[in-house]
Amino acid sequence: MAADAGRFGRYGGRYVPETLMEALLELESAYMRVRSDTRFQEELDTYLSEYAGRATPLTWCGNLSRLWGCRVYLKREDLLHGGSHKLNNTLGQALLAKHMGKKRLIAETGAGQHGVATAIAGAVLGLPVEVYMGEADCQRQALNVFRMELLGAKVIPVHSGSRTLKDAVNEALRDWVANVRDTHYLLGSVVGPHPYPLMVRDLQSVIGRETRQQIMAKEGRLPDTILACVGGGSNAIGIFHPFLGDDVELIGVEAGGRGDGCGEHGATLCAGMPGVLHGTLSYLLQDDYGQVSPTHSIAAGLDYPGVGPEHSMLKDDGRVTYLSVTDREVLEAFALLSRQEGILPALESAHAVAAAVKVSERLERDDIMVVNLSGRGDKDVAEVAKMRGGEA
């Protein structure tokens, strides 16, 4: 039996309880079928364009370009239906689940964006949805809880562990073990056991393919630098992947939180070491004994101790540079983008903007920078107001 199924270099694999193995094999073979099935891909494309609003714009940012002294573009995943890039993945997986005859979708969510996107896909495709969400995240993203419920999904608060995204994944896995025959686990990022990291990357790569066409049309050449935030890493791999073979600098931006101490950040690739969590071998924030470390980020979607296995490979290979920015820098970037360009970014996406501020210092006037604006920030307004001491 192939031991290297679903590996990215040494990373990836399928480290799951026995009960789930056949479901993963079934999912893998079903996905491999539709991956090359033109009719399935056409159906998905129709949903993406007619329903979700693809292609999303590549927006020229005149004000930021003047301010930073380089040519700045934003890939506007915030304008996708639901308010983030997450719908690219959920529409694809929900369609697949329907083809597989599954009767129910479950999902985990951190900031709530993946939960909302799953609720949307479930509603339009007629599949009931249950979303696991850490109790702490339910509080700081109360608006998204209400949105999911309005969309007909059931939100189940998770009280165990750190009551954030990691624990929501644990509970979703436990649910899946118990209901594996009729339920599809709609995992929201490029993490988890094979085939998820591959499948979610494929579904999110539409971001990079569009970016490539759009920048060629506008500038006649590829960008010099692309930045994206990395929690699990789905929006980042989505925009990076079509550029991996090109001479384009790729920068992934992790959650630096409040500082370097254990439990103060979510900078897995910057500060972690390889380990196994949620079915995959990848970089992991953990202690000397292999216990998973607590994390913190101002952005609930980046508040996660693991990261996708392909990112771990890209880090080791040196193909992608990973760095982190602090909560404070993120709040400044949030304000900057709002005032300069009239765009409220999600706090997750504001990490990429915060790193762009720094990276722009070494770019020349004609250098082209693309920032993946993976989501919009309306969900974060109350949290930002609280962080700024009520001044907003």
Place this chain on the structure above:
Amino acid sequence: MSRIAQVFEGRDTPAFIAFTVAGDPDPALSVRIGKALIDAGADILELGIPFTDPVADGPVIQRADERALSSGTTPDTVFEIVRELRSYSDLPIVLLTYYNIVCRRGIERFYQDMHDSGADGVVIADMPVEESAAVLGHSRRYGIDQIFLVAETTGEDRLQSILRHAGGFIYLVSLLGVTGARESVSGSVPDLVRHVRRYTDLPLAVGFGISQPEHVRALASAGADAAITGSAIVGIIEEHLDDEAVMMQDLREYVGAMCAAGNEGR
């Protein structure tokens, strides 16, 4: 013959495998609990190494993991507990862990520590046979039985692959779900036992949800070689955290009743 094999040698009633989380609620009391389970008649002791993210476990064992971690239990502590219990008894000791604990320690060091402390076998709850190549050489080298799980969802090809690599006993998962006491034994268990029995002489131990003497009787008539109980035992520990005497008394009575149900025979 290994200590695990001796338990099943010439036996015609199901053995009782008692699970508890090592270090729950604290390392010292955990050793006393282990001794009580041994004294009460358990045939094999299964000790969980506490982990922050036990995805195969239900809430009762999750809370035990949290108590053990809060009281400072590390894998080092667990091997110390194994050492103490080994010096107390010759009963087989099996560890239950998650793969990251093994990885982080270093796979070879983990198996060497098992050997040196006197453990007999290990179950890695999130390591399917496909990912087991990295550990199998070490389990052979250090004489540790690598125990694999088989579920009702396990397909034919994978079952054969598991049986080629399995040692000790086969851990049959009685239900679709996580660990935790259930009202009754799933109706699919007799078929599962019959099916796996066709292909192996290894003992078949059934776990997940097994919590009452009548469950053990049901497993006996289904032809299982052992019953594994975890959450019900951990539940007794949790219920009497503030009264060790009552805890020990209840544990002894409970294990006694489960063993007696097994000894009634098929």
